[in-house]
Amino acid sequence: MADKILEFVHTSTGKQIAAALGLPVPPQLKRAKAGYAEKALSNANALVGASAFGPVATAVVKALNAMGASIKVSADLAGLDGIKQAAVKAKLEVSISQADNGVPENVYVLDVTSAANVADLRLLYDFFNPRLRKVPSNSRIVVIGRPRGDCKDALAETAQSSLPGFIRSLAKESGKNGTTANLIQVKTGAENGIEGALRFFLSPHSAFVTGQVLPVVGAPKGVKVAAFSEKPLTGKLAVVTGAARGIGAAIAEVLAREGATVIGVDRPADESTLGATMSSLGGIACPLDITDADAGKKLAAVAASKGGKIDIIVHNAGITRDKMMRNMAAHLWDMVLDVNLGAIVRCNEQLLAGDAFGANARIVCISSIGGIAGNAGQTNYAATKSAVIGYVDAIAKQLEGKGISINAIAPGFIETQMTAAIPVVTREVARRLSSLSQGGLPVDIAEAVTFMASPLAVGVNGATLRVCGQNLVGA
Template sequence: MTNQYQKLVNTGLTKKIAKQLGLPRPAVLRRHAAGAPLVPGPVVVLGDGASAQPTADLLLGWGLDVLRHLPPGRMVGAVVVAYDDVARPGDLADVALNLGPAVKSLVPGGRVVSISRPAGDGKDPELAAARQGVDGLMRSLGRELRGGATANGLLLAEGVDMGAPSAQAALRFLLSGRSAYVDGQFLEVSDGRGKLPEDWEKPLAGKVAVVTGAARGIGASIAATLARDGATVVAVDVPAAGSALARVANDVRGTALQLDVTRADAGHLIIEHATQRHGRLDIVVHNAGITRDKLLANMDEGRWKSVIAVNTESQLRMNQAFLAAGLPGLRVVSLASTSGIAGNRGQTNYAASKGGVMGMVRASSAAFADIDGGINAVAPGFIETEMTARVPVATRAVARMVMPSLMQGGLPVDVAEAISFLASDAAAGVNGETLRVCGQSLIGR
């Protein structure tokens, strides 16, 4: 849905008036466009961590203009901060104080990405304090940036360095327009698995992807984005959505499968359709979901059970079928929600179902790794869809401008971009994670 307020405060005379009155001015976000530069300007790499020079060399290999120090008056498109060698809280100071001037030089839509290591359990307290300090630093910085710029972090597990394909792919994602609505978040690369694409514009070339709940909204956008990135798409939705589903499938030159995902044999039917029509199954996106909102005091059994059945139990059953089939390299991405992280009034059943999805993803990661695949979740915040258009106007205005750091709702394509990244072979080292696509909403972390 178009945010008319955003247009008004960023164009013409109304832009000048909004500035004079001090009104909130949500920026126009830098999103992916075919052929556009990866970063809108030079990239400055700060810090002396072990990842600093390898990262600079990597960026040079991508054809970017790379600086190790910021010359006075130079504007930059991104800042990468190597914090992977911090051992005590005092180690944060030098790089953080150099980061300040660099942030002032960021162009609109710029990116700040830190590279560090997880604090983890059982670590020396001083080391853990330093590593967790990077977390607080970057999340706070995300709230200070303007002009649609974002701040995110890349976490490298012990033994993983910037030579790992998934570390490179994650850095590229966070620097690019594909991460427009990802802000104040950390992506952990847990192992060195992954395969870089021959063409970064077609990272899913040759793959067959299933998208459930594909007839409209976020699901239709996911189908379109995966197809854009090279995948052959099987669009799945309930028979009642058959006409809309057929349009989506035709638009992406894929096939349609009318199917209620709560059927006991849904997973088997998906495998059968994908393999018989397209010869393989590489990616499954669990997007199908419903809401039946009520305060818990007024909740009935039907509302509760139907939401859990569609949003959580169907995914569990289908995943069991996929694992039993031993589909090599299968990558699964599930739709969670920020409601499942921090809760939401009137959504106890929905929040329980989406919290369940995140628990399922963590617990299933080892099983999917055993077939050289992976499973992750994406947790959207306030996304402009037909459903959110029915939310009262005042509530929508607050959700857009007050709750997220970016002062606006996201678009379905923002969710789809994150899913396409996590579905790629290049992201194989990211497993069991939940990535928030929420514009750094104030809800939870």
């Protein structure tokens, strides 16, 4: 469903009316027009800093260099020594721009992993304060810190714990022009996962992701971190449930864009829509109700009939049956619990028991901010979406030893048939109550799912990433 206000305020008449009435103008987000490109930052002006020289500063310099960025360093900038040393030590030909060259930066990366006390946090101020007055629209800010439990003492943990609050606030300040700000929390030893996370957060593939914290914990057992390649899903077989329409169809499309062969699953009643969606992207239609007791076994058989194992499965199919708890019929509770949760658990169990996953398989589940914030009338739905977050966290530890990773994406307000059914006033409030003042599009979820399903997210496991424009509900 189209956001008419967003469209209108970007017409010439709309701009004049909005200015005259002092109305807020939601920014036009720059989304990816094509797949991941190796030199994605070749036109970017990147300001980079580090609290000290170390493995993270080195990983950042290498990653930005691999992305073709021109790294900006100058004597008046805080945090430059760690970066300079990293460039020298890594023997990298980093093109280093001179002091303020009049071109405002549109990429900011600050490594504060070595911030170990309150005084060290001054770097956040010194690095960002002089630079954030003229940030071009759709710029990207990433701060890199350490997760809880990773620091050498309580004071360092305390300093690192400041970062989620800092980044969430910066995201709220920056969102008005479509700029995003996110935090990567990299575990000691998992630094080789930084490049993939940066490729996502610094690109238009993450246009609707802001104010979020992504833990990078390290690759599962036996999984090597490969150098970036374009179309990273080439040769992969991907299953997407609920693929006939909405978010699922977009996920199938973006996975296919990155090279995957997609098996799209949807209810037999939606077979013709599913067939049309799959044929548009060269995928395979699999009409199947995911609550079928043998759904996992059937999916394994379909994959085997195509000569392969399942490299990626996206558990996207989901339903709402909203009623206040006091009025909810038992069958509505059972139905939502089974489609949104029971079917996922059963299916994964059957695929694992049948050895149906390929090496380094990646599982992505769809949660919802409803599962984080809760909604009146959605006790059934929110219970399932909250459980998905716990499920990926708990099961990741079991799957890690098998070389398989599992993560979740929690969409906020996304323009689909599901949200078109929301009453108009509630819908308008839900759209605007985010740092980007608009709802997301199905492609925004598809981009985040594709990141999680790809080698770019090799170090990410057991995580839930919200794709919600920093929706203030449940923030």
